[in-house]
Amino acid sequence: MILLLVAKGRDMYRQQLLGLISTALTLAATTSGCGLAGPHSQCVGDVPDGLKSRDLVGTYRSSSSETVTLNKDGTFTSDGWPAGVGIGSGTWRLNPPESPAWPLDFSFQEGASGTGLSIQGSRKNPELYEFVGDPDQCDVVTFRRID
Template identity: 35%
Template structure:
């Protein structure tokens, strides 16, 4: 998972071997309006493997920002922690999360460069 990921629609996250990360141009979402540029931050990340008996087959990466919060979803909730599902391959991993209701299918996706 270590490496730099470019986000869709914008932003970059670099996961470091020591369990820290840095993010630049982090997007804040307000469905159905366009996301806005939220700024930058840093913190810690953790990989949580999927449970063997779970209906969810993807692993999760949790990003916890230090001393920084970003607006999420409807611009009413300030959060400092975001969980992303992990999909793809070892060569081309992707991280994703649903921005709002999963039925709407708007995703915040990061692809490793």
Template identity: 30%
Template sequence: MGRVPRIAAALAFSLLVPMTTAGCSRFFGCAPQPAEDITESDLAGVYTSPEGGRIELGEDGRYSTSNLPGASEEGTWSLDLDSGSTEDLRLEDLQLWISGSRGKPWLYRFDGDPDNCDLIEFHRAR
């Protein structure tokens, strides 16, 4: 499907089905879907961004961050893959989304307007 028909189809669809910003971004293809069977245990680990942000997710539901504006340094995190139009992962006050596989997941957040498809990626350190 060419770009113009794809955009026209997306706009027509958006008039019929209300979506939040993140849902819209996934529909346009700039934000990859997470693995459907990913679990909290799969996500546990340390993730870093090229900008120097660091997120550590514990299997016990606790997290810690450093060099991550807009996020509390410590707290609890929760996974919610049932909602197709909101974040996949919440660090109390910070929304994140998940991509990759169960064996190699990565996290991202939007840098500005989600429709611009600018992602800040966090890859697990191994």
């Protein structure tokens, strides 16, 4: 009987210890910018509040001269982005803030797979960006509007 109580106590201790470890790992992930805290918020800004599709219309250039032009009719052209596509075109869409998809979604006409960009900055001066390496190292390419 005493051995049974000791064994039950040991199992309960293990369960409590596993629960504590799980909680600690979750807290570490959320406070380090990984996992549950959001997509690497220490590297980039948030999507501007109240952003509308019309706020994004224009041509954007990256530091490595890739360009993306967002037209007001929902079409786009790109030169050098995404890597390996060369010159591309298709349609773009601003997703609602609660969407789990890219904030800015692209569908290519030429059969390239769809991709997306994230958005930061302000409604008046938005910037488009994508992670190109390890997000924890803040490897980001930013596209700034040039017109």
